[in-house]
Amino acid sequence: MPQLNPSPWFFIMLLSWLTFSLIIQPKLLSFTHTNLPTSKVQTTMKTSPWPWPWT
Template identity: 75%
Template structure:
């Protein structure tokens, strides 16, 4: 059964995980968020109910 022989796919899996964890992940995590979270509490707008003309 060739899928149980790790010599064919183990190097590809190992190199892809190393590339992700050492090269790609630090570049992605260095980006700053365009909308950082704020500590302000959300305010609810003061609304008035709609007056329907037929009621």
């Protein structure tokens, strides 16, 4: 099985990894969540039986 020359592919992988780590990731982590899951109150729905007309 022939092997690819790692020289150009390694540089592309390294450049994309650095771009993600240094530029994209800090921008994504700076977003704040508007609805935190811990601030929500769980409510239980009250269910009632269905009034079937034919019974």
